[in-house]
Amino acid sequence: AQKVTQAQTEISVVEKEDVTLDCVYETRDTTYYLFWYKQPPSGELVFLIRRNSFDEQNEISGRYSWNFQKSTSSFNFTITASQVVDSAVYFCALSELEGNEKLTFGTGTRLTIIP
Amino acid sequence: DTEVTQTPKHLVMGMTNKKSLKCEQHMGHRAMYWYKQKAKKPPELMFVYSYEKLSINESVPSRFSPECPNSSLLNLHLHALQPEDSALYLCASSQGVAGFGNEQFFGPGTRLTVL
Numbered sequence: 001a002q003k004v005t006q007a008q009t010e011i012s013v014v015e016k017e018d019v020t021l022d023c024v025y026e027t028r029d030t031t032y033y034l035f036w037y038k039q040p041p042s043g044e045l046v047f048l049i050r051r052n053s054f055d056e057q058n059e060i061s062g063r064y065s066w067n068f069q070k071s072t073s074s075f076n077f078t079i080t081a082s083q084v085v086d087s088a089v090y091f092c093a094l095s096e097l098e099g100n101e102k103l104t105f106g107t108g109t110r111l112t113i114i115p
Numbered sequence: 116d117t118e119v120t121q122t123p124k125h126l127v128m129g130m131t132n133k134k135s136l137k138c139e140q141h142m143g144h145r146a147m148y149w150y151k152q153k154a155k156k157p158p159e160l161m162f163v164y165s166y167e168k169l170s171i172n173e174s175v176p177s178r179f180s181p182e183c184p185n186s187s188l189l190n191l192h193l194h195a196l197q198p199e200d201s202a203l204y205l206c207a208s209s210q211g212v213a214g215f216g217n218e219q220f221f222g223p224g225t226r227l228t229v230l
Binding site: 032033035037042043044045046047050052091095097102103105106107108 | 155156157158160163171203205207216217218219220221222223224226
C-alpha cells in the first residue's frame, strides 16, 4: 500500500533563512507521481509541483527547489531565503499509475516564518 | 482560468437540516473530487467523479450524497449530519485521464459546522 511520511510536524525559521521540508514515500508501483501542495491559513490547497517516477531531475522555481531521490524514496522541498508569505502547511502527496489520480497525502508540515 | 469555486464559504447547520455544497470549475476538467479535512489533518478523499460518473466512494456514510449534474458542476448534499462531520470540505478537479497523474486543482473550501 502506498504511504507518505512527513516526519516534521512543525518547523519555525527566521525570515531569510533556508528551510527544507522532508517527504519519504512508499509504493510498490514503478510508475507513480509525487506532488507538493501548499495550504495557507485561508484553507485552499495550492498546487506547487508534480514529478513522475521516471524523472529524477531536480527542479528549481524561483526560491523553491525540489530534490527527488528514488534510491532513498524521498522528494524533499527547499525554500531559499524564506519569507513570511511562505508560512503555511505543506503537504507531500503520491499517486500511482492506476487509480484515477487518487492522492495519498502525508500528514503535512506546518511552516512558520518568523519576521 | 485555473479556478475552482465553492459555495458557500461557511455553513452552520443543525443535525436535522438538509443543505448542499456546490463546486464549479470551467477548466474543461473531467474528474472532480470531494475531500473532507479535519483540523491539523490532511485531506481525506470522499468521492471521485470521472466523466460525470461516480468512480470512487471511500465508504462515506449515506448522509453525504454527491451529485454531478454536468462536467462543470459538483454538489454534495448533506442530511442528518453529526457534530463530528464538522470540517473543511474541499472540492478539486483534474483533467481526469486515469494513469496520467494529473495535478488536482482545489477550491477554497466550505467550512461546515454541525450543531
